[in-house]
Amino acid sequence: MASTRKSSITCPKSSQKTSQDEDEAWTCAKCTKIFREPEAQLMECQRCKEHFCITCLKKTKAEYSMLCKTDAMWFCGKCRIVMEQHAVTDIEIEKRKSRENNLIVFGIPEIDEESKEVRENADKERLNELFKDCKIQLDKENLKTVKRLGKFNKEKLNRPILVKLPSAEPKITLFRNIHYIKTNPKYEKVGVSNDLTQAEREQEKRLWDQARRQTEEEVSGDYHFRVRGPPWARKVVKLRKLDS
Ligand SMILES: [Zn+2]
Numbered sequence: 001m002a003s004t005r006k007s008s009i010t011c012p013k014s015s016q017k018t019s020q021d022e023d024e025a026w027t028c029a030k031c032t033k034i035f036r037e038p039e040a041q042l043m044e045c046q047r048c049k050e051h052f053c054i055t056c057l058k059k060t061k062a063e064y065s066m067l068c069k070t071d072a073m074w075f076c077g078k079c080r081i082v083m084e085q086h087a088v089t090d091i092e093i094e095k096r097k098s099r100e101n102n103l104i105v106f107g108i109p110e111i112d113e114e115s116k117e118v119r120e121n122a123d124k125e126r127l128n129e130l131f132k133d134c135k136i137q138l139d140k141e142n143l144k145t146v147k148r149l150g151k152f153n154k155e156k157l158n159r160p161i162l163v164k165l166p167s168a169e170p171k172i173t174l175f176r177n178i179h180y181i182k183t184n185p186k187y188e189k190v191g192v193s194n195d196l197t198q199a200e201r202e203q204e205k206r207l208w209d210q211a212r213r214q215t216e217e218e219v220s221g222d223y224h225f226r227v228r229g230p231p232w233a234r235k236v237v238k239l240r241k242l243d244s
């Protein structure tokens, strides 16, 4: 049953049993009107179990009868929004989960070599060195997948590297030990980031927009705002201009 009042009502929160001898009554969750007559036209939300009168739902009697005849579940507006948000979140969680052992490394030049295998091995060597310099012991075999993103281009030998690790641990340690990279002239042009989902990239962009705005509004001129922090706790921070 799609919907509705009488037949599908088992134990509605909003219905008020007035007394033992009287019939059930339903309260519209929106206008709070109480309906007692058996032919009262209300819809029951299958999620929150609240009732809504057709006046509040802006439905005609004909539409109401149609809805009662279909097998489709009916949900109130509030519940529909919540369910949509959850659906998106679930997909997003899945996406993040599938990337949680991934790492993106920027700024490591690739070698000009036709053989993909040779290039890949060279990349693995460089990555191993990077991990070692960050005090992370990682066997070369542990670099499960090392892949340059985008098409090979002899003119631009600097594609980002996607690294799939056996677990998230070495990555977390790498982010914690990031100062080893930041303070080493050898890695002047090297950066690391999480393998961000579209939503995370948008969030990152929002943070940078906010940082830019706050910098513009900063009156003393001694500070600027930047986005800092490990991937799981990115935030806008205020920095003295000389320090960063
Ligand atoms: Zn109502």
Ligand SMILES: [Zn+2]
Pocket (backbone or CB within 6 Å): 045, 046, 047, 048, 049, 050, 075, 076, 077, 078, 079, 080
């Ligand atoms: Zn509902």
